[in-house]
Amino acid sequence: MNSTRTTRRDFLGKTIVTGIGIAAGLRAAAFGGVAKASYDTGITATVGITKGPDRSDNAFRAMQLFKNQIATAIGNKRVVIKPNLVWWSDACACTRVEHLDGILEFLKSIGKRDVVIAESSPQGDIMAGYDAKGYLNLTKKYPVKLMDLNQEGFANVQIWKYGNSSYVTGSDTVNTLQTIRVSKLYLNPNNFIISAAPMKTHNTVLVTLATKNVAMSAPVVDIGNGGSWLQPGSRGDKGSMHGPKGAPSGTGSNSTYDYQVLNDNVYQMVKVHGIHPHLAVTDGYQGVDHQGPVGGQLIPTPKQLAVASLDWLAADRIALTLMGTNVYVTLNQTSDGHNMPFPACLNYIWQASQQLLAAGKPGLGEWDDRKIQVIGDIGNMTGDNLVGNSNVYQYVAHTYQTGGFETAGIATSPRDITPRT
Helix, strand or coil: CCHHHHHHHHHHHHHCCCCHHHHHHHCHHHCCCCCCCCCCCCCCEEEEEEECCCHHHHHHHHHHCCHHHHHHHHCCCEEEEEECCCCCCCCCCCCCHHHHHHHHHHHHHCCCCCEEEEECECCECHHHHHHHCCHHHHHHHCCEEEEEHHHCCEEEEEEECCCCHHHCCCCCCCCCEEEEEEEHHHHCCCEEEEEECEEEEECCCEEECHHHHHHCCCECECCCHHHCCCCCCCCECCHHHHCCCCCCCCCCCHHHCCHHHHHHHHHHHHHCCCCCCCEEEEEEEEEEECCCCCCCEECCCCCCEEEEECCHHHHHHHHHHHHCHHHCEEEEECCCCCEEEECHHHHHHHHHHHHHHHCCCCCCCCCCHHHEEEEECCCCEEHHHHCCCCCCCCCCCCHHHHCCCCCCCCCCCCCCCCCCC
16 A cells, blocks of 8 residues: 555554544444333434545554454454445446545455355456456455355345335235345355445435345345346346336436335345445545436545444445535434434334334444444544535435435335245
8 A cells, every 4th residue: 555554544544542533432232233121312323533644554444443443343253344346337326446445545454365256247247347347456466356146045034025015016025035146155154254345325215334235135146148147047036126117317207206115125135145245435526416326427536434333234324424515314213303314224123123122132223313422534523414514415316306306105114024034
């Protein structure tokens, strides 16, 4: 890395027990979403934010804030870094190689050598995507392998076929299930998953952040002739997450799409099937707004941020706040009247977490921004203090959201499928 990286790394290594380092250390026990069930303002999760002109350095320093906790959480597990290459020929939609460079530099600094980058793209052959985005160069610099998420075997799981009764056909009901294949990589307890997604808007669930980046990569995509799962004889199970109507596109009658079902199924991947990141390292350097996740535009003014936390739901909550109030919707509140925003799939995870905690079980993560401590380059505060902060950017929402299609009729609480046995 450059000399600036070395200087910052050495400095942080010497001072991690002071200042913001103390804040990170004192709250280590809160990571993983084990929170109080009552609506007090006690801190239950910590999220780090770094800011600077070097995208790679931001990712490195965001992880450095939690150096000891991350090293302990990884232990002897294989590290799987999940970037976002949803459509790798899109100039804006994908995880930048510089962001991965910072993550790999950090892992190298704590001696982690069993590392892979794994992705599955609906565009087709992911190895071509790695090449197109410059990821092959990372293998020359770090002990990392590039792999196709679809090549590690699969397991069958059930998801919802429909989210809204308006789209039910034939003898089905709104509670009809369908079986899809998911990568066994996510079901292996010896893997430690790092989500390395950029911040961007989404045409069906408002935003793509750490949770959705992992959940939507789990369904298996066959590689057919010519390197595309669209070829005859091949199958792509990602599309099933959107239900029979598929993902919305174009500018036509967008209200005909079942927006509910993808929210339900992302939630199912997390709550029922246990597919989620263990660490979020989200790239907020210059995110994508308007027509995301593919076809959007880079926000005009880079905010030069990175967001990291071992509580991946809390990381998504803070990243959502950083994107601004245009890209989320408040449809329910806590019992004491505090607004709890949608994306519905993330709000559902919070609701399930509260139920688990009330039953004396470990939660899934923190979504109440009053209970999330934010540390790092933009100050030491609770997450709700970020609203209106000068570091928050008002991302332009997707036109489907501004037209009301994404949020009209969305359920305020989740429905569950019996867990996989």
